[in-house]
Structure formats: structure tokens, C-alpha cells
Amino acid sequence: MNRLMLLPLLLIPTFAAAQPAAKLSPEVRKYVSVAEPVVALTNVRIVDGTGAAPAEGQTLVIRDGRIAGVGPAASAQIPAGARVLDLSGHTVIPGLVGMHNHTFYTTRGRSVQLQFSSPRLYLGSGITTARTTGGTSPYHEINMKRGIERGEIPGPRLHLTGPYLTGPGGAATMAQVGTAEQARRIVNYWADEGVTWFKAYTDISREALASAIRAAHARGLKFTGHLCSVSFREAVAFGIDNLEHGFFTNSDWVPNRQPDHCHNDMRDSLLKVDMNGPEVKRTIDEMVKNRVAMSSTLAVYELSFPDRPPLEQRVLDALSPEAREEYLTARKEFSTRAPQSTMPELFRRAQQFEVMFVRAGGLLGSGVDPTGVGGALPGYGDQRNFELLIEAGFTPVEAIRVMTLNGARILGVDKELGSIAVGKIADLAVIRGNPIATPGDIRQMTLVFKDGAGYDAPALLAAVKGLVGIR
Numbered sequence: 085m086n087r088l089m090l091l092p093l094l095l096i097p098t099f100a101a102a103q104p105a106a107k108l109s110p111e112v113r114k115y116v117s118v119a120e121p122v123v124a125l126t127n128v129r130i131v132d133g134t135g136a137a138p139a140e141g142q143t144l145v146i147r148d149g150r151i152a153g154v155g156p157a158a159s160a161q162i163p164a165g166a167r168v169l170d171l172s173g174h175t176v177i178p179g180l181v182g183m184h185n186h187t188f189y190t191t192r193g194r195s196v197q198l199q200f201s202s203p204r205l206y207l208g209s210g211i212t213t214a215r216t217t218g219g220t221s222p223y224h225e226i227n228m229k230r231g232i233e234r235g236e237i238p239g240p241r242l243h244l245t246g247p248y249l250t251g252p253g254g255a256a257t258m259a260q261v262g263t264a265e266q267a268r269r270i271v272n273y274w275a276d277e278g279v280t281w282f283k284a285y286t287d288i289s290r291e292a293l294a295s296a297i298r299a300a301h302a303r304g305l306k307f308t309g310h311l312c313s314v315s316f317r318e319a320v321a322f323g324i325d326n327l328e329h330g331f332f333t334n335s336d337w338v339p340n341r342q343p344d345h346c347h348n349d350m351r352d353s354l355l356k357v358d359m360n361g362p363e364v365k366r367t368i369d370e371m372v373k374n375r376v377a378m379s380s381t382l383a384v385y386e387l388s389f390p391d392r393p394p395l396e397q398r399v400l401d402a403l404s405p406e407a408r409e410e411y412l413t414a415r416k417e418f419s420t421r422a423p424q425s426t427m428p429e430l431f432r433r434a435q436q437f438e439v440m441f442v443r444a445g446g447l448l449g450s451g452v453d454p455t456g457v458g459g460a461l462p463g464y465g466d467q468r469n470f471e472l473l474i475e476a477g478f479t480p481v482e483a484i485r486v487m488t489l490n491g492a493r494i495l496g497v498d499k500e501l502g503s504i505a506v507g508k509i510a511d512l513a514v515i516r517g518n519p520i521a522t523p524g525d526i527r528q529m530t531l532v533f534k535d536g537a538g539y540d541a542p543a544l545l546a547a548v549k550g551l552v553g554i555r
């Protein structure tokens with residue numbers, strides 16, 4: 085293929101054509117255990133991602149990368165020549181859509197681009213579509229996306245976000261934007277390079293944010309933010325499309341707030357605001373009315389909740405020895421300070437806010453955000469989010485919808501992805517057990533289908549043991 089043709093192709097949504105297993109490279113093929121063009125998954129429980137009740141005893145037929153049929157196993161027509169997998173005792177859900185899924189990883193003092201381990205961890209954990217939501221090494225991510233699309237790297241469909249945009253004096257890995265003109269220039273540069281989302285960070289000014297959003301929208305691209313210096317309601321008024329982390333990052337309720345300033349007492353305001361009062365309602369109402377989506381990232385915040393989350397052996401196994409030590413040290417510190425910790429109350433409020441937002445008609449997605457002190461790993465933390473959304477008050481099928489169809493809607497790919505329906509692309513996760521009755525079963529993924537090719541999930545996860553924190 086003419087190499088010059090690659091750039092414009094980046095702008096075409098990745099679902100334009102299903103990727104037949106035969107076109108995958110040997111490195112990707114070694115994880116594919118179901119490569120036939122016609123496959124029937126029989127006797128499964130289906131949770132379709134729309135919020136509908138689970139359907140028991142179903143047969144799902146995949147043909148040429150798409151879902152060709154779904155119905156009761158007893159009356160299903162299985163095409164001649166199909167590979168038939170009897171999956172009694174298993175549940176099939178849509179491939180997860182990760183809405184805050186960085187390809188880098190941090191502990192305190194460590195920030196590493198996980199070029200090898202993150203795409204494998206995501207796909208092996210059922211994430212078939214991911215938005216990067218702020219890049220610290222954008223060309224790593226551009227090249228990762230191309231490698232995945234060419235069938236050279238096993239990983240999810242990627243929706244690229246440019247470098248973070250913050251204010252002067254902000255974090256060292258980010259574009260520190262001083263003026264409206266600079267904001268416009270940065271957005272246009274990365275738009276030319278093929279990113280489709282932008283993300284503002286905690287120290288951006290209102291002027292720079294408004295300019296960046298306008299520039300992105302002029303290119304047909306979308307904008308999200310992890311805010312502080314600009315409040316939710318201010319960003320909504322500028323036309324932002326999505327707000328990251330929900331409650332934890334909203335400065336609407338800081339008393340005597342100075343414009344363009346990230347206040348230290350924001351956390352205090354979150355602990356004091358009346359959850360049932362008019363201020364919280366006003367923020368939610370303005371988000372819903374202006375169709376601003378929100379991303380839940382409970383798993384990363386849970387890391388600073390003393391003595392949570394449950395310490396999973398698979399997490400410890402995936403970490404490199406040094407990263408493991410760093411995470412466990414931070415975890416111990418949170419535990420030591422447990423009596424003074426305000427995190428349990430803050431976390432409970434953040435969970436409540438997410439439920440209130442959805443009940444008011446808001447569109448909530450979710451993602452892992454594999455940063456902070458390093459215990460929420462790519463994919464594993466997305467699965468933990470399922471339990472935390474249920475703890476928040478969502479039903480299990482609602483939580484699945486948040487993690488699948490809602491994300492696809494925020495990304496604008498819901499006609500092709502995000503739910504189980506005839507004609508849609510066959511991106512699916514097969515789970516041993518029943519996560520609706522036993523949420524922890526979501527960790528037992530056996531097969532993850534992307535474009536109808538079935539990946540051996542445990543093999544993908546086994547390939548990264550000891551590598552998170554290194555590569």
C-alpha cells in the first residue's frame with residue numbers, strides 16, 4: 085500500500101471493515117484461538133449492553149466479523165460449516181468500551197509508556213474499544229493504533245486523544261498553554277496528526293479552554309477535561325463534550341472561588357456540599373441539558389481509600405517488582421492514615437453523584453485510568469469498576485450498559501459497536517459464570533472477540549506478567 089495513504093485513513097472510523105483473522109500477523113495470531121469466519125456460541129446467557137434483562141439459553145452466530153444471529157438455542161439455525169462452541173455456564177456481553185484508558189501507567193514517581201503490556205491487558209480484559217484520554221507520548225499512541233489496525237499488535241480499537249492541555253506551570257508531561265492562540269495552534273497540529281479527542285487538565289485558563297474547544301469543534305473533534313481551575317458549569321457553557329472523573333474534579337462549589345485558579349480547598353467543598361441541595365442539582369441539570377457526558381473512574385480513586393481495593397494476586401503478578409513495591413508502600417501509607425481519611429465519605433458521595441447524574445438523564449461511561457499510585461491496571465481496573473458501579477447503586481445490567489453502549493454513544497460509534505445486535509460488529513466478551521448474579525465473575529473472561537476473531541484472554545494476560553511498570 086502507498087504509505088502516503090495511511091494518514092487520511094486515520095480519520096476513517098476503524099469499524100469501516102472487519103479485520104479477518106487471516107490478515108493478522110503471527111504475533112497477533114498466536115493469541116487467536118477462534119479464527120473461523122462462521123462461529124456459533126451456543127447455550128449462553130446474553131447481556132446485550134442496552135440495559136435489557138439477561139437472556140438465558142441463547143445462541144449467537146458470528147459471520148465474517150459481524151453478529152449474524154441471536155436467539156433461543158432451541159430454535160437457532162446453525163449455519164453449515166460453522167465452528168460451534170458450546171458455552172453452557174458462560175455469559176456473553178459486548179466488548180467493553182474504556183473511556184479513560186491511558187496506555188501509560190504511573191506509581192508515585194514513575195511514569196511509563198506501556199507500549200507492550202497495555203494493549204494486551206486491555207484486550208485480554210475484554211476492552212475492545214478504548215479512548216486514550218490524554219497522552220504523555222502521543223506518537224507512541226498514534227503508532228500503537230496503526231499497529232493494531234494493521235494486525236501487528238493485539239489490542240483494542242483506539243480513539244486517540246492529543247497531549248493534555250494545562251496552564252503554565254502545570255505538569256511536566258503536558259502542553260502548558262498560555263494563550264487562546266497557542267491553544268488553537270496545538271489543537272490544529274494534533275488534529276492534522278489524526279487525534280479525534282482533546283483533554284484539558286487542572287490548570288488550564290477559561291480563555292485557553294474555550295479557544296481549544298472551539299478549534300476542536302471546528303475540526304469535528306471532541307473535547308473532554310479533568311478540571312479544577314475551570315468548573316463544570318463553566319466548561320459546559322464553553323461546549324465541552326465530556327467531563328472526566330465526575331464529582332472528584334468539580335470546583336463549582338468552592339466558596340469564594342477565584343476564576344482560573346485551582347483551589348486547594350476543592351476537596352473540602354465536595355465534602356460539605358449538600359448532595360440533595362440546589363447547587364448539585366444545578367450542575368447536573370446543566371450537564372444533562374447540554375448533553376455533556378461524564379466518565380466514571382472509580383477504580384483509580386479507590387486506591388486512596390484505606391484498605392481497599394481487595395489486593396488481587398493477578399495485579400501483583402502483572403507488576404514489575406519495583407512497581408509492586410511502590411504500589412504496596414503507597415497502599416500501606418493510606419492504611420496508616422485511615423482514621424483521618426476523608427476518602428470513604430468523598431468516594432460515597434462521588435458514587436451517589438454518578439447515580440444522580442444517570443437518573444437525571446445523563447450519559448455516563450467508565451474507564452480505568454491506570455495512574456495514581458499504580459494499583460488500577462489497564463483492564464483489571466475496568467473490571468473492578470463494574471463492582472464499584474454496582475456498589476454505587478446501579479443494577480448489574482445498568483453497569484454493563486455504562487461500560488459498553490454508553491461509551492460507544494459518547495464516541496459516536498454506537499451504530500456499529502457497544503451492544504449485541506444483528507448486524508453489529510462482533511466485539512464480544514465471553515465470561516465463565518454469571519456476572520449479573522456474581523459481579524466478581526467479570527474477571528473470568530475466557531474469550532474476547534474483536535471483529536469476530538476470538539482471542540484467548542488468559543494467554544494475553546499471561547504475556548504481560550511482571551511487565552507493568554516496565555514496558
Ligand SMILES: [Zn+2]
Binds near residue numbers: 186453
Ligand atoms: Zn487520565
